[in-house]
Amino acid sequence: MAVAYERIADELRTAIRAGRLGPGDRLPAETRLAERFGRSVPTVREALRALQDEGLLEKRHGVGNFVRRRRTRARRTNLRHQWEKDRARAPLERRAQTGATEHDTGLHVDDLVFRARYREVAAPAAVAEVLGVPEGTVLLERSYRTRCAAEHAPFSLVTSYLVHDVIAGNPALLDERNEPWPGGSQSQLHSVGIEVDRVEEHVTARPPAPEEADELELPPGTSVLVLRKVSYATDGRVVDVSDVILPGDRTELVFTTPLERW
Amino acid sequence: MAVAYERIADELRTAIRAGRLGPGDRLPAETRLAERFGRSVPTVREALRALQDEGLLEKRHGVGNFVRRRRTRARRTNLRHQWEKDRARAPLERRAQTGATEHDTGLHVDDLVFRARYREVAAPAAVAEVLGVPEGTVLLERSYRTRCAAEHAPFSLVTSYLVHDVIAGNPALLDERNEPWPGGSQSQLHSVGIEVDRVEEHVTARPPAPEEADELELPPGTSVLVLRKVSYATDGRVVDVSDVILPGDRTELVFTTPLERW
DNA sequence: GAGTGGTCTAGACCACTGT
DNA sequence: CAGTGGTCTAGACCACTCC
DSSP, X not given: OOXXXXXXXXXXXXXXXXXXXXXXXXOOOHHHHHHHHTOOHHHHHXXXXXXXXXTSEEEETTTEEEEOOOOOOEXXXXXXXXXXXXXXXXXXXXXXXXXXXXXXXXXXXXXEEEEEEEEEEEOOHHHHHHHXXXXXXXXXXXXXXXXXXXXXXXXEEEEEEEEHHHHTTSGGGGOGGGOSOTTHHHHHHHTTTOOEEEEEEXXXXXXXXHHHHHXXXXXXXXXXXXXXXXXXXXXSOEEEXXXXXXXXXXXXXXXXXXXXXX | OOSHHHHHHHHHHHHHHTTSSOTTOBOOOHHHHHHHHTOXXXXXXXXXXXXXXXXXXXXXXXXXXXXOOOOOOEEEETHHHHHHHHHHTSOHHHHHHOOHHHHHHOOOGGGEXXXXXXXXXXXXXXXXXXXXXXXXXXXXXXXXXXXXXXXSSOSEEEEEEEEHHHHTTSGGGGOGGGOSOTTHHHHHXXXXXXXXXXXXXXXXXXOOOHHHHHHTTOOTTOOEEEEEEEEEETTSOEEEEEEEEEETTTEEEEEEEEOOOO
16 A cells, blocks of 8 residues: 555446446546646556456547446357257258347347358367367368457357268358358258267457457457357267357356256 | 557557467566657557457555466356255255365365345346336345355355345344255255245456456456346246456356257 | 547655575 | 565656647
8 A cells, every 4th residue: 555556446346336437538638647647647657557457448549538338248148059059950040040149149140240261270189179070180260350340350269170970971161152051050060961969168268469459349348258169979979079269248148957856 | 650659559559469478577677668668658669458358467565567377266066056956955064065166176165255235125127127016116135155165265256146035034134143055945945935946147257347356456467257046936937136256357156058969 | 620549757765684 | 595576766858739
């Protein structure tokens, strides 16, 4: 507490938490705050930076410092997997109507812009281990971006890995121009005779890398959720590994675990 | 790229990613870096700060700047809920042996230090809504901290809310001195005739508040996972709402979703 | 053009760490 | 004690936003 910038940060933080400074409110100019606290401008800026790192403040160049508003959230539930499985064998027209993202967000197909990029890569050690194949095995790496037509930033950054030989039986699966595939991944896997038995999702969190912050248009003071989705076939094989980067402040992951009755 | 500190940060970041600077390596002194890049010390510090915010760097006062090492992870799977339910009606001695935390971490009861604090509170709006009770209803607020005996920082910060009247039938449930309750929450609820039907977990991520960083001993440049666990009874009522704060760099949440067979 | 935040300097002094 | 990072100043100039 002996430190000047911490004293300033504390005072402002308290004001924000107590609601004396509400969401969207503008703070006094930095020079003004410096006068009021009897400190230099850089010291005040240090305090503001701390608050920004905590996600409490939003800086707008040339405009001012504002109390951050909470962003609206997008949900992603694990019910989507059963939902997608149920649709995987449905008639084409029904599958084409909506995908799992529409299911989660409640948006229409027309509201969404979808982009896929395919690439053949040699399996890096970390992915090979999960897929249960030797390092260097040929994989199909698929990158997906989905965004609201009205917005600029995508919901998530998705990279999916499939074993090339496993899906090569259906050449249509190797061409990114067939995306978005009606019915999603499970429908794709079904086309080469694979039934997904269970999905495992591993979740951690960390600050975004600069490229991620850039592409997801994340303001400073936010985190990303890192989700690794592993799909198991009915024979126990791992058939898909997907890494998903989600904006932590806009995304709510929901997992429902049903329990056996007594 | 026109900006000096970004150029410096980029160069160091590239070196780290390429492995020219490996985990644990010490960087040259800040004054030395300033010379090398032909910039002032504060400018160099700005660059180092950016890298620290990304979780790439660890500053040690009086020692130096180091490339951050990855911390070992603790897992928390959603299988714990069924596991806990199975034990809820088991004989006392079996219940006393291990709890869900032991199940997740693979540690023994003796390795863990447990602390609980109970408090009666009036339901705040946000919690009341989830519990489906009027605002201001009397709740039992339970705060938990569990840590490794050998370590200082707890695994997580847990705050659980129960409706007072619902559990008052068993006065033992109102006394924190009865914690840790053998068999955990589901066993406690079972003692007042409640069977948990399903558990819903909502996950987001954000930077830690200073108090959280303090208590969990989080270094700068880390995020927290925010998990809200909602337990539903077989009659559809919400019987428990728990908020859990977990260190994002040390925790891996694992959710398994089984799918119905075709 | 007025007002805001963004970057940067050059140097001072303090606090911490390890020998 | 020497070397390191931590804090702070006073002021300069640039870049952006909005009127």
